[in-house]
Amino acid sequence: RTEWIMTVLHIVTLLYGFIHLSVSTMKWISVRRGGSVTIPCFYGDRQKTHMKYWCRGDDWRSCTPIVHTDSPQEGKVSIRDDPDQRVFTLTIKNLTAGDSGTYWCHVEISGGSNVGDQVYLSVTDGSPGLSVDKQEVTGVEGDNVSVQCRYRNSDSLKLWCKIGGSCASERSVSLDGRPVLIREDRVNRVFSVTMRGLEMKDTGSYWCDAGGWQIPVHITVKPIIITESCETLLFKSTLLFSSLVQLALYVGLGLLVLLLIIIIITWKVRDKHSEVAETQV
Template sequence: MDPLMLLFLLIAGLTGVSTVKWMRVQRGGSITIPCFYDDRYKPHVKYWCRGYNVSSCTPIVHTDSTQEGKVSIRDDPDQQVFTVTINNLTTGDSDRYWCGVEISGASDVGDRVNLSVTDAPSGLSVDKQEVTGVDGDSVSVQCYYGNNKRHRMWCKIGGSCASERSVSLDGRPVLIRDDTENKTFIVTMRGLERKDTGWYWCAAGYLQIPVHITIKQGGDNEKLRWEQVLDAVLKAGTGVFYLICTIIAIQLHWTSCKKREPIREKQKVSLNQRKLAEEMTFIEQNESEEL
């Protein structure tokens, strides 16, 4: 087993809480960190704190609080994971943090994560930490490693790891391709199933970046596609409606003009006939006077 995975499982077995170990994020960005816990901790309050160890660190957010701000926390007992999201990161956020679980009448348990925020590129990043796929299909994740030349892997948290030479991950076909020109390794998972939903991570040396993959049923995706098509039709229909209204207005104006044209012609003819009658009357009068 990979040493990194072995360390992860060892710590999880000792404390009942586990998370990623080292993350480096560029200033101004955000990060979501998953914290996993044993089934026995489902009813317990979870928290995120900053400090040297879990017994003396300063809590920032708790799962029993609805406070939202720069740091937010959300517990998912069904999946036995709580997630912490930190936004608008600054270099002052660099420190040692803990995923903690409150234990009544005893010392709290937790796992440590080291977070470093830098002005320069982080050395390991992804476009987005939330990726969605469809069962039976495939998903791809691009892990940017920049100038980080260390060994690169793709791991499933609680499962195994795969490298560029691997062809599968926990029995699922996987392809890992290193794009050296763009300094990216691209992970493609194929033949997806609903059970593949979960947290994974990109790793380059000791750095890790977590990625959550959600696999939906084909019907769900088909419904989503139809909703997107309907939305597009409605948007296009609005433009078509205005175009039709413009055409109708032009047509009505043209028709109205055409209707007025015979009236003007009749008025013109009537005027000409009146003038002619007046001229004939004038001539007849002159001829009578001469006689």
Template sequence: MDPLMLLFLLIAGLTGADSESRRRQVSVLSGGSVTIPCFYGDRYKRHVKYWCKKNDRDACTPIVHSNSPQEGKVSIRDDPDQRVFTVTINNLTTGDSGYFRCGVKISGGSDDGDQVVLSVTDGVSTVKWMRVQRRGSVTIPCFYSDRYKTHVKYWCRGNNRDSCTPIVHSDSPQESKVSIRDDPDQRVFTLTINNFTHGDSGYYWCCVEISGASDPGDWVSLSVTDGSSRLSVDKQEVTGVEGDSVSVQCHYGYSVNKKLWCKIGGTCVSERSGSWDLDGRPVLIRDDTGNRVFIVTMRGLERKDTGWYWCDAGGLQIPVHITVKLITITECK
């Protein structure tokens, strides 16, 4: 999977004793792929799982079932040991946007499941919900399609993309407490915002400037709080050495049932699994509920592990960039 045909998602979790019920959102660039994990309780381990699309009358048309796991560009894989099934959709187009459901088939009763809102954008994608601490700072990555590498990027504020107020542009990268940096090779531009105030709460847009056409963009909601940010990391920039390991501490401010570590353009792993594989990299997640922090350790690092990841807890996300450096050996003379 191309890491820049990315997903930013709030993971779907089936209702039940050990999961949360809510509408989840997935934002992904067109042309790419997305893998959505759907977690479920122990009592559903032997049940058939499915993925369906809702229509205007709230009916849900099944697309793929775990007992018939491939349908066109959509596939499903169930892992009862980890109590999760994953739905993978390839070659995404804007027409794939809509309301979907991760479901569990229940004989003689109402099927259980949660709603997923899939939004396939045509050019830009970013995180969705962030809560930040007053006077704090944050860096937000905005990914874009290859065709926009030479275009001017900008950050604006407002409820609507077409009428939002520009704050900073990549051809004039600093404006007061907001700065922007474009990395065309990685097809990502980053916004760094310092010294938050309550007046900074609101909807913002990552946008690309298009001459003579509507600018493509994607939104993020920022909420500024006096107390805990409810989800934070010690550092958003983490450096490791090839062959070694790195750890990231994700602090959450209240009790949540699921904590996730995700790689942009890849998949997510949950603290429920303890030790898991994330796109070929061994990952250990340890949840310290007493101190409300889950610690992610990635082992056996390779240069290809360099990139953006994020912590997810309670529907909030915080991005983390990991840089893997080569081991440097200096010979003694």
């Protein structure tokens, strides 16, 4: 029970940070050695044009810069900024035990008053504290998407949260008014999250939370693209060709009738002239 209370307090702290702080990110992330991880860092409107960077160390004032947006690649670490979504994303590949430690998402502000938030990264040989099969998930408008969150501590509270929004547990039926289904499999130590009836506004950043660990997941919802089969296209083409042939026949028949009418009128006019000429003679 105490662990659940601590987890809830931790989630409240995270959500407060995402909403109110200038820069915010996850707090505890666990990854298996040899794997990779993507970590989002969120910032406010006022930081859109500022340089962002990723550094390592317990104290942000003395942490060692690793990569920044003016130089987005350094070895196995890369950074990508998306000012429209107000997020810069760190990707670290081929993780080793030596990569475990405290890191900082930072935004450089003129005058040296930098702002940032810290995250602890744990690289383990065994099962990570919390993991997902894919951190990037794509769905189609109207369909469902599912995320499998695999945990290590079976007694912890399991949550599915949206960045800048709220969290849902297994008892929940919705997240910020959108339908969500959460089911836990304690035998296999996994809880699955299904978001149903996707809408374009469901695109965004989410995270699984269990035992104090978080793992971010980005969901992209694409619009429905109506495609037609070759049989349908062939049928429509045949129908169009048949309609054009019928139109051509009708037009041709009309022209033929018009030509006949002209010939008859011309013949009658000439016949009339012939009768008048004979009468005058």
